Amino acid sequence: MAENRKKSSLPLFIGIIVLIIGLTAAGFAYFTFMAPSIATDEPYFYVKSNEPYEEVMKRIESEGVVSNPALFQYAAKFMDLKSAGIKAGKYKLSKDLSNRRFIGNLRGGYQEAVKFRFQNIRLKENFAGLLGREFEADSTAFLQLLNDEQLATKYGFTKDNFFSMFIPNTYEIYWNTDPKEIIDRFAKEYTKFWNDDRKAKAAALNLTTQEVSVLASIVKGEALHVDEMPKIAGLYLNRLKKGMLLQADPTVIFANNDFTIRRVLNRHLTIDNPYNTYRYKGLPPGPIMMPSIASIDGVLNYDHHNYIYMCAKDDFSGYHLFAETVAEHLVNARKFQKALDERNIKK
Known part of the structure; x- marks a missing residue:
């Protein structure tokens, strides 16, 4: 009888052992995988x-x-x-x-993928630094490409205006993508951005797409408010048509390589630099900052008016007063200069 009970309990014991082993194996597999x-x-x-x-x-x-x-x-x-x-x-x-x-x-x-978004980039060095922080390659590798004359020529640019190829937007790019492939990605976006409609508007202005971007960079440098960009663009286009100097303060600041300047003085205007539009007629050789989509479209869809002069408003709102004559402009300029003096802004 005892022997029979021993025989009958053996399968149960084996079953329990098998169950324990199975549960252990299952647990190990679960925690491992x-x-x-x-x-x-x-x-x-x-x-x-x-x-x-x-x-x-x-x-x-x-x-x-x-x-x-x-x-x-x-x-x-x-x-x-x-x-x-x-x-x-x-x-x-x-x-x-x-x-x-x-x-x-x-x-x-x-x-x-890296969701890479950029805007308000002033210099190539700034852009290279941003790229180096977001992607595997370091900033030096990107800066070398941005200054590569042959690479710029490959995409239809010069070394000076190559910076205008980069359209501020959001891009999805893998972190370890080769720097040249990243530049090529931006080139494809540039081609897509300059659709037939935008190219036709540029042609109507007798400007290349690169020249539109250069002018747009000046407009962006002047405008604190997007809604004023078409009006400012119209003013500079009027100057270009008349063969006048653009006399854009942001180009002087760029030429002096001093972005702390708040008040452009006569000593700043004397610098012999092709980006100084107080001395050199026409558009500078390249953008003074990365133009935004809004500033490019501001040039392409500029306001038609007869304004030749503008001056920042003395309320420091970021908007401008526009004028058709020198006499009108001098009145506006004196108001602003007085406001600067009252705030003790000397440079």
């Missing part, structure tokens, strides 16, 4: 181009990316990550990300 694994609060993990596998794995542990590095290493080995290779890129991290998903992203290169 399926359970949330990310421990860091960093939103992204970056893998550099040509970074060795061992170095990436070491950083995942040292930077505290995953909660259990040993399980991550096991999962990576099981999924043959080393043979497949880790792709360079910017990988989004979230607290619900499992080892399986994270490893799958690394081996498949399923990275998140």
